[in-house]
Amino acid sequence: MxxxxxxxxxxxxxxxxxxxxxxxxxLKVDTTYxxxxxxxxxxxxxxxxxERHTI
Amino acid sequence: xxNVTSTAAPERLxxxxxxxxxxxxxxxxxIVLVGExxxxxxxxxxxxxxxxLVACWVAGLLYTCVAMIDSEVTSTVAAAGGQYAQxxxxxxxxxxxxxxxxxxxxxxxxxAANAITVGFLLDTVAGMLGHSGxxxxxxxxxxxxxxxxxxxxGVLATLTFNLVITAIAFVSIIVLFISVQFGGSAVPLDFSAxxxxxxxxxxxxxxxxxxxxxxxxxxxEGTCQAAEEVxxxxxxxxxxxxxxxxxxxxxxxxxxxxxxxxxxxxxxGQAGTPLFDAARVTGSTGLMMLLFVGTTFATLASxxxxxxxASRAWFSMGRDRYLPSWFGAVHxxxxxxxxxxxxxxxxxxxxxxxxxxxxxxxxxxxxxxxxYTFMTFNMVMFxxxxxxxxxxxxxxxxxxxxxxxxxxxxxxxxxxAVFLGYGTQLIAMMCFYIVASxxxxxxxxxxxxxxxQFTMPWPRPNGY
Numbered sequence: 166m167x168x169x170x171x172x173x174x175x176x177x178x179x180x181x182x183x184x185x186x187x188x189x190x191x192l193k194v195d196t197t198y199x200x201x202x203x204x205x206x207x208x209x210x211x212x213x214x215x216e217r218h219t220i
Numbered sequence: 221x222x223n224v225t226s227t228a229a230p231e232r233l234x235x236x237x238x239x240x241x242x243x244x245x246x247x248x249x250x251i252v253l254v255g256e257x258x259x260x261x262x263x264x265x266x267x268x269x270x271x272x273l274v275a276c277w278v279a280g281l282l283y284t285c286v287a288m289i290d291s292e293v294t295s296t297v298a299a300a301g302g303q304y305a306q307x308x309x310x311x312x313x314x315x316x317x318x319x320x321x322x323x324x325x326x327x328x329x330x331x332a333a334n335a336i337t338v339g340f341l342l343d344t345v346a347g348m349l350g351h352s353g354x355x356x357x358x359x360x361x362x363x364x365x366x367x368x369x370x371x372x373x374g375v376l377a378t379l380t381f382n383l384v385i386t387a388i389a390f391v392s393i394i395v396l397f398i399s400v401q402f403g404g405s406a407v408p409l410d411f412s413a414x415x416x417x418x419x420x421x422x423x424x425x426x427x428x429x430x431x432x433x434x435x436x437x438x439x440x441e442g443t444c445q446a447a448e449e450v451x452x453x454x455x456x457x458x459x460x461x462x463x464x465x466x467x468x469x470x471x472x473x474x475x476x477x478x479x480x481x482x483x484x485x486x487x488x489g490q491a492g493t494p495l496f497d498a499a500r501v502t503g504s505t506g507l508m509m510l511l512f513v514g515t516t517f518a519t520l521a522s523x524x525x526x527x528x529x530a531s532r533a534w535f536s537m538g539r540d541r542y543l544p545s546w547f548g549a550v551h552x553x554x555x556x557x558x559x560x561x562x563x564x565x566x567x568x569x570x571x572x573x574x575x576x577x578x579x580x581x582x583x584x585x586x587x588x589x590x591x592y593t594f595m596t597f598n599m600v601m602f603x604x605x606x607x608x609x610x611x612x613x614x615x616x617x618x619x620x621x622x623x624x625x626x627x628x629x630x631x632x633x634x635x636x637a638v639f640l641g642y643g644t645q646l647i648a649m650m651c652f653y654i655v656a657s658x659x660x661x662x663x664x665x666x667x668x669x670x671x672x673q674f675t676m677p678w679p680r681p682n683g684y
Contacts, residue, residue: 190372
């Protein structure tokens with residue numbers, strides 16, 4: 166087994182780690198917060214208050 | 221689900237406005253610069269050195285039009301989703317749905333292509349160091365997973381990372397050019413093929429070359445996706461986008477010059493990593509290492525930007541219920557469209573692990589082209605419905621409607637070029653979008669809250 170074989174195993178392990186970090190956090194957030202809050206984002210809200218589009 | 225944080229949490233969760241013009245530049249150039257490191261050189265293979273240069277500049281003209289048009293419209297429609305939000309406000313829902321799909325497909329395919337390239341690069345290095353038969357899959361998956369995780373964790377860190385690696389990749393091209401120009405290469409620049417073999421496949425070679433000439437700039441329009449996360453959209457988006465296209469025009473021309481001068485066009489037309497190969501030809505170990513780093517960083521920056529952009533487009537469509545509203549969620553801590561980011565990971569991996577690179581790239585280019593075609597009439601309709609004296613713009617592009625018309629002509633030429641090499645894929649892609657449009661029109665649109673989707677505080681359009 167050379168360094169490249171070790172890197173292959175390391176890449177598998179890190180891939181699993183990053184995937185797990187995202188999935189665990191996603192599940193945690195989805196079970197902790199109300200879905201209405203999580204999907205409460207509205208497009209253009211800041212523009213409506215900050216810019217009036219007057220010339 | 222428990223509602224345990226309703227008292228502490230803000231009333232609405234929005235994406236964070238933390239980005240500046242440099243991040244916009246890093247997003248646009250970061251997505252594109254990989255095209256200088258690989259892909260563009262197939263244009264030389266299709267038509268020779270002169271065809272490669274013509275493709276470089278004609279595509280440059282096309283994308284300058286794209287950048288100008290995008291800068292004007294996005295400085296006004298400052299919402300995540302970029303061209304999707306533009307289409308929604310200016311053309312209509314069906315066009316918006318299609319544009320959203322163009323964006324997601326173009327960026328996800330490009331992300332897959334970049335991940336494939338990471339595997340290929342590492343395989344090349346392993347081969348050079350005496351290890352044959354490297355398993356590329358874990359590295360392809362790691363590239364996608366790491367960048368998705370970075371995107372998941374927050375946009376500021378993601379695009380600051382992109383800024384650093386994109387700048388290094390760009391400086392690498394400049395350093396290679398200066399080194400070669402001032403005698404740092406063991407092999408002198410040789411442009412004799414321009415006179416001895418100017419157009420090996422005739423004028424049709426120039427048209428065919430245009431397909432891959434797009435690769436120099438494909439994705440610069442991705443700057444628009446940051447619209448909802450920049451501190452000052454009206455200023456930052458035009459500034460970052462225009463600076464981005466200028467950077468790319470310089471990088472593209474230097475790349476053609478150095479590679480065409482150092483590598484015979486017959487070989488250059490088939491090379492996997494032309495800038496890295498040019499560095500190898502110079503005989504300088506330092507340049508070789510620098511350009512390997514540049515190639516790797518450019519590839520990662522592109523994949524990173526693609527994840528950012530595809531997820532914003534998907535998120536915006538979910539938020540408007542063009543797709544299930546589940547995708548329109550914002551992370552309460554990181555303020556990213558986390559569900560969209562995670563959802564698109566397996567899709568990118570399926571294409572990265574299961575499809576050949578040229579097919580993936582062609583699907584990306586085709587989706588991009590469809591998006592550019594939309595921009596032409598979108599721009600004309602925008603100026604007609606809301607003339608210059610009706611709403612405030614952060615940037616007004618000159619010579620309207622010439623850039624829009626020029627863009628339309630160049631898009632038509634590019635379709636011919638793509639059809640010459642990938643006619644089946646072009647037709648398959650069109651069929652896919654037609655079926656998706658039918659699904660949206662006859663089924664999905666009933667779920668859309670029609671009044672809520674028009675959010676810009678604009679006056680009533682002319683003629684309505």
